[in-house]
């Protein structure tokens with residue numbers, strides 16, 4: 001059975017970031033977001049990432065670093081082998097893969 | 109209370125989709141001194157509005173008239189539309205779509221004329237759009253740009269409202285928490301507008317966003333407001349099923365059908381809509397409820413496509429024509445390995461929109477003073493089935509009316525923290541860890557399997573049992589502690605609390621309506637009955653819902 005491993009950078013501000021690996025069955029065509037959502041249901045509901053529109057690539061909330069490149073989790077595909085996921089580097093970290101991306105005048 | 113954040117405003121708007129943004133703008137234009145627009149996601153990005161790819165219906169053409177649009181809306185609603193609300197949608201709809209034009213939304217045009225397509229159920233080409241598949245993003249962007257011109261509108265994302273505050277039968281504010289920090293929030297407001305959108309997250313396969321857990325329906329019920337038409341969940345018949353695609357909305361085949369026709373075929377590659385009283389012949393004329401029925405019946409009869417849907421074929425359409433109609437979308441499809449001149453795709457019904465919702469009058473007032481509603485969360489305008497293009501129009505038109513009325517609302521009792529105590533205790537509570545994401549998935553499965561577009565008494569009883577079981581597993585306390593940043597397990601718990609009550613409402617109403625009509629098809633009661641030309645009105649909460657039958661208001 002072909003496998004895919006997601007290595008996810010986790011942690012909150014002030015903590016030393018840690019990488020956690022999750023290995024799943026490879027599903028041709030699945031996006032990073034598809035697999036992250038599945039991981040929350042099946043493995044770890046505390047895994048944290050931001051998204052709204054699931055598939056449409058309309059909300060633009062799911063930006064993160066996939067294999068070293070800034071992209072959308074809902075359009076990047078998970079390939080066989082290892083995929084690394086990190087939060088956006090130039091934004092304030094909120095938790096795990098979530099960063100502060102709201103415009104400054106729309107923040108709490 | 110440590111870390112509690114307290115806001116005071118004149119008009120609180122919950123939800124920043126099309127309805128909420130329009131409401132905030134209108135409340136400001138009407139002179140409200142302070143408007144707080146709260147959104148659980150980011151402003152203008154979290155809901156269905158930004159995702160709407162297709163069209164917006166309004167009688168804009170010189171030869172058209174909103175009364176024609178109204179006649180089509182009432183016919184599609186299968187006898188259950190509230191004619192006064194439907195009138196408002198069609199009449200005010202023209203004004204808001206024109207105003208959007210003035211705000212440079214960019215409706216596609218030919219010279220001086222807006223380009224319009226004829227969507228199923230409309231008597232003429234009445235549906236305008238922004239190319240290519242950009243209607244929702246353009247609407248959102250335009251409203252966001254307008255919002256920024258109003259100093260009196262404060263915009264705040266990442267805040268989820270979990271309860272409304274009621275005092276002496278008035279709504280005086282709301283309670284929730286800030287998702288990014290986990291801080292409890294209390295808001296006191298003279299008037300509150302629910303603009304929280306729909307409930308499609310209750311179903312496994314759905315076209316909308318992660319935030320559509322139906323919060324507004326549950327918030328309204330708990331505050332003493334009433335819901336009607338909860339049994340009418342619209343399934344979109346030709347949601348994308350296979351092959352797997354990324355970066356595309358599952359509803360995307362709808363505009364393809366408007367522009368190019370396309371053929372809907374069963375697993376044996378035969379046209380089949382005509383077997384159910386519709387026509388296909390490469391034209392897109394069949395309404396959503398009928399198409400959903402036809403596809404589901406073919407699948408049940410063993411004539412489905414490989415993944416359990418129908419085939420949609422554009423192979424007869426020349427490549428140049430595809431390119432002219434959809435330009436960059438054709439490249440996106442190619443990146444997904446789909447060449448429409450060579451491959452058919454598979455489609456199947458998918459939860460899409462909610463016809464039912466909060467009962468309001470033509471001023472968008474609920475029965476609870478201080479509480480207004482606007483947009484998809486409102487029930488009644490579309491009866492048992494909605495026409496394509498009516499939802500964005502509804503969101504903008506009702507948003508405008510609600511903003512106007514809320515700005516002029518009479519003040520209720522002075523806010524008391526005492527009234528917010530129970531709700532604040534819940535958002536400040538600490539509870540045992542639970543896999544709330546798995547519980548959400550379990551609820552979605554139960555609703556899809558037993559309370560989808562086709563129901564029967566036995567299935568609905570199974571849905572009710574599943575809801576009770578999931579509620580017991582969910583427990584009375586949110587997992588974890590307050591004050592944690594972006595705690596999704598905790599957020600899912602609060603969502604489940606709302607989703608379970610909304611699921612109860614759907615199942616209760618669907619069980620009671622022993623007939624088939626529009627989006628509500630009972631396999632054990634397949635006929636439409638004239639005796640059931642009435643609405644079911646719900647009140648109560650998880651401790652018990654009560655149902656009343658009310659007649660459909662007559663057209664004025």
Ligand SMILES: Cc1cc2nc3c(=O)[nH]c(=O)nc-3n(C[C@H](O)[C@H](O)[C@H](O)COP(=O)(O)OP(=O)(O)OC[C@H]3O[C@@H](n4cnc5c(N)ncnc54)[C@H](O)[C@@H]3O)c2cc1C
Nearest residue numbers: 123125126127148155156157162163269305483484499500
């Ligand atoms: C994929 C798709 C395509 C569609 N295409 C069309 C189309 O072409 N034409 C058409 O007319 N209609 C279309 N619709 C339907 C239409 O988009 C919606 O009915 C309409 O946009 C609803 O607007 P709204 O403002 O009421 O809700 P939404 O735009 O959904 O906004 C509601 C907002 O409230 C927020 N919210 C919810 N609960 C809370 C809470 N508790 N606290 C704080 N915030 C909260 C949500 O995050 C969201 O941002 C489509 C729907 C989908 C899903």
Ligand code: FES
Nearest residue numbers: 053057060062074
């Ligand atoms: S989830 Fe909306 S753009 Fe990726």
